[in-house]
Amino acid sequence: MKQFFSFVHKEFYHILRDGRTMLILLGMPVVQILLFGFAINMEVQHIRTVVFDPAQDAATRDITERLAANPYFHMQGYVYSPDEINKLLQRGETDVAIVYEQNFNENLVHSKKAQLQIIADASNPNTGTIVANYVTAIVSEYRPHIPYRIEVENKLLYNPEMKSA
Missing domain, CATH: 3.40.1710.10 (abc type-2 transporter like domain)
Known part of the structure; x- marks a missing residue:
């Protein structure tokens, strides 16, 4: 169990130290919400x-x-x-x-x-x-x-x- 926690700690360290990774983690969901909410229209017309x-x-x-x-x-x-x-x-x-x-x-x-x-x-x-x-x-x-x-x-x-x- 100790190995698992050290692995998780190491991964969090690598994620948090890189700004691009944080941008992907936080920016991609926002982009997807905007895209699916406004740009994609599932309404069938004509x-x-x-x-x-x-x-x-x-x-x-x-x-x-x-x-x-x-x-x-x-x-x-x-x-x-x-x-x-x-x-x-x-x-x-x-x-x-x-x-x-x-x-x-x-x-x-x-x-x-x-x-x-x-x-x-x-x-x-x-x-x-x-x-x-x-x-x-x-x-x-x-x-x-x-x-x-x-x-x-x-x-x-x-x-x-x-x-x-």
Whole structure:
């Protein structure tokens, strides 16, 4: 135990006698705090969004308008088939697709639940997850006082295991 304490004492002596080492010990954490706090922005903006809406009813239009009004989303318009969604995602021309079920409003009113699918490009796992969470939050805020439930299914393409490089 005495050897250990003498070793620790010797190391502290070497650290404290060199000004550059002290600068690294005390300066690097400050630089990292400033860098991570101000310079690195994890916020995802300008999310290119397309909508597949076979129902074309009031509820789907209202949710789509809420997404379009959100500053994070850039609505690219409507697509008219699932194949268009796949092509746009494969070419990297869109980041997320919102897919409503066929009878969205009718199911919402009669069975008290409707389904909505979010198809996101998750080639960058952080961005894919954040985009899906943004859409889910907006949908969950849709008419919170009514007893209806909108089930959201997330489908993250191109990286289902969510592995990053």
